[in-house]
Amino acid sequence: MRGQISSILRNYSFLLTKHSSYGFRQAEVLNRSIHPSFQSFRMMSSNERSNDPMNLTTDKSNYEATAGTMKDVKLKIIEKMGLQFGYNPLQHSREHLMQYTPKSIDELPPRSMQDSFTSAIIPLSTDVKLREKYVGFLGSLRIGRLMEDMDLFAVWVVHQHVLVPNLQPGIPLPYTFVTILVDKIDFTEIDGKPDADIRLSGHVSWVGKTSVEVVVWLEQRRTGKWRKITRALFLMAARDPCNIKSAVVNPLVPGNDEEKMILDSGESRKKRRQAIQQFDLLKTEPNAYETKLIHDLFIKTIDTKSKAFNKRILPPGCVWMEDADLNNIIFSHPEDRNNHNKIFGGFLMRHALELSWALGYSFSKRRPKLEHISDINFIKPVDVSSLISMNAHVLYTELNYMEIVVIAEVYDPVSGSQSTTNSFYFTYSVADTLPQVIPKTYHEAIWYIDGRRKFRHIMELAVTP
DSSP: OHHHHHHHHHHHHHHHHHHHTTTTHHHHTTTSOOSSOHHHHHTOOHHHHTTSGGGOBOOOTTOSOTTOBHHHHHHHHHHHHTOOSSOOSSOOOOGGGGGGSOSSGGGSOOBOHHHHOEEEEEOTTTOHHHHHHHBOTTSSBOHHHHHHHHHHHHHHHHHHHOOOTTOOTTOOOOOEEEEEEEOOEEEOSOOOOTTSOEEEEEEEEEEOSSEEEEEEEEEEEETTEEEEEEEEEEEEEEEOTTSSSBOOOOOBOOSSHHHHHHHHHHHHHHHHHHHHHHTOTTTSOOOHHHHHHHHHHHHHTSOTTTTOTTOOOOOTTEEEGGGSEEEEEEEOOGGGBOTTSBBOHHHHHHHHHHHHHHHHHHHHSSOOEEEEEEEEEEOSOOBTTOEEEEEEEEEEEETTEEEEEEEEEEEOTTTOOEEEEEEEEEEEEOSSOOOEEEOOSHHHHHHHHHHHHHHHHHTTOOSOO
């Protein structure tokens, strides 16, 4: 089995290394070009795209699912954490487990990527009742449901990595695992079907002192072979049993050259995230090119002859950003909770994705195709019974692509206040050229620049042409 897992890790080592090659692009991209023109990418033939590792067909029929079904995974997590079944607004205290939480990394044995490798099946081919949850109104697979499963599965992968020596049988794992963010999610050309089994596989790809990066990929059995649908990177935080402070986890030691390559690229991804934070528009002003871009958009929307700066004119083929949005309110229930009585991150991901798709549909008048998901941030936990306000906005368009952000906020109906809990960025495409989104205010202009950066980064283009 370890030999099979080594083969699987080799197949994904190049993929992870390719992802890490983005490195400091978000920072470096401000000054130099990285890839060929966007038009070249757009005109890429199907034959060229088939050479991308995300589109390669894999046949790993030697293993089906080491952890059983996703239902089994959920039950195993509850059992390992020592949690109660069923909903109770007053959870049992886990404070007694604090004594078992390791205080330093020296107490924990190192682990390899093979130790954390695991897989699980969503049995859509045989479970007709389950299939109803995964089918969309057009008969296609609901990607939002899969996002929920991937989030839960990432937690299960971390469970395989963490090993506390001398933990007596019957003592629950003295940790709490929380999703911090979800990195770039790409999709292949494979259209998922709601009546064929789906396999989730994953392993730990990088480990910090208290954080764990997990790679998760989805495959569906088609014509007797497992074909990749998507791949995502989750960054998880390890916390103590009461979720009060950070907790150390087992260090990751590569077992071979392939694992070393993945681990090194994980370190590069960490540095990339740090570099991106330095260029956050909340901390730094737009660069010279972006400042000129904002000014050009302003000039485009006024009558330069009259010099009436307060009168804005919408150019032909354009849409005001304030008119390219869609909102809804979600009331969360106990069935939407995670194991710690907080709203499950996957639940929020699903609703954000489906709202973004609805906005893309209404904006373009075409059914949009999801190309990428990027920069999903979990800022604050959401309590059960919260009113969740979700606001979707088209931030940027280029040719037939659009960048959409969804902001999730907890809404207090008594005071009317809102507190941001999550942000999600989605890239969609349609068959026709889209109208240009035009900001009216400086606040919208900064959001426009942010959307443009996200889009060009995800498409591997230079922010400054």
